[in-house]
Amino acid sequence: MTSRRQMLKSALLGGGATVVAATAMGSLGPEAAFATDRAQEVDPGAPDPNFAEGRIRSIKDNTLLVLGSNLVFHNIRVVDGTSLWKLGPVGFDQAKPGDGLYARGVRMPDGVLAAESVWLNIVNIKGHIKNITSDKIHLDHNGQEVLCHVVAGKSVAVHSDAPASGDLSMLRVSQHVQILGAWRPDTNEVDIATVFSPH
Amino acid sequence: MVRRQPTEPPADLYAAVRGEVSWFCCGTAWGPCSTTGKGACGTCNSGSLQHAWPNTSNACWDITRPDRCGVSLSRRTCGFRHRTTALCSGASVVTSIADCGPQTDLFCGEQSCCGSTCASNRLIDLTPAAYSAIASLSTGLRPAEIDTA
Structure with missing residues (x-):
């Protein structure tokens, strides 16, 4: 093969x-793309x-x-x-x-x-929600605010092992989340792909 | 105050342990990652095969607190090697400790699945170079098995 x-x-x-x-x-x-039998060619800790x-x-x-x-x-x-x-x-x-x-x-x-x-532009950041509206999440990420935009038809929330949902209304202020998204270059803003929430 | 660790044997002492794996950036970087440093070990770089571990020191343990999620993990310090195997694909990567993390207790009970194969609680974070060797970065979070290498 x-x-x-x-x-x-x-x-x-x-x-x-x-x-x-x-x-x-x-x-x-x-x-499947990652399932091929690759021998690791690089020493752990080293640049790949x-x-x-x-x-x-x-x-x-x-x-x-x-x-x-x-x-x-x-x-x-x-x-x-x-x-x-x-x-x-x-x-x-x-x-x-x-x-x-x-x-x-x-x-x-x-x-x-x-x-x-x-x-x-992919980013995968953790933080707590400082504020939330229907189309934005203000995320405190290591003391810095990142403005995260909800993109209709693209942004989803994953609450633990539940299926991904386009309904982000279950997210709450002060909750800790992980946001995977696309950075808007040279800003502190991110378009949301997935919000991972532990509950 | 130094918090004492649980007295029971760590879950990863004799066998591989299952948990969630995610990725984080470190070292010189762009975007929101540009403010991150080189990690607790001072060596962390997004382009290197490295990882963060929740129990690299007492100070680290006081932040990550996997015990609050019912998980006890061995103390392992900078440079120690783990093998992380993605349960979705079977692909694995061997990396060395370069930072303290993830903050397990903030996601207690969270579960990721591939079909009927699941893993709970965040036990390891890989650099983008390492995570992308076993899964697409766009997946963000995956169930995995972690063992010594």
Whole structure:
């Protein structure tokens, strides 16, 4: 069976690195994509060369030029089967200069990261709710307020193991939650994908 | 005041323990993560294969308090290695301790499931590099099995 990583390598080495409309997880389901038998190539505690983070400086053809927060540049190649996320599955055209990102893929001999997945502006923050309205949550995150926007049709709440619900009315002031969402670049604001609540 | 830990054997002493795994950012970063530091061990980076553990010291335990959720965990310090296996996919990653966390008691009783396979209480937080090796970052929270490596 051809693994996803082999597919990415062949897409690059075979010259098939054309950009297509990125799918949620290519041809694989979201959990199945991680079920391949990968031997860990990196020592625990060490930087993972098959992972990159930073902000997009520019976009050329199918390559994102990203400046890492540690000031190291990354060339991240989006290929057939790369999944992109920005509050949900999106196409490559949604990647913009200024976006923050995390990316995982396969580091090629020339240093390019052939991306399996790119998560644009994704944040996963914990805090307590200072205030809540029908369309906003004011979250105290480590003493800093983050304004979290409810996005109709996208934002859901997960109360422990109950199914995700678009009804966020059960959330309460002072409650501790985890908010997964998409940061609005250069602001203290986030669009909500999921609010995780323990009850 | 230093809080005494429970006297019963930690749940993870002789066997793997099941709990929830999430991810957190640390080190130099963008967005809301830009104010986070390098963690309790001073080495934490989002791009490294690392994790936070609720019992790295007495001071850490006083913050995280997994015992309030009925969970006792072993004292393990910076650099100690754990293997985290996602119960949804079976994928695993070995990471080393770089921070104190998660704050287990704030989510007591919370449960995550994959079908009929479930795990309760937040026992470990992985860096984005580590979490993305076993699950999509967009899942945010997953049931997992945690063992020594």
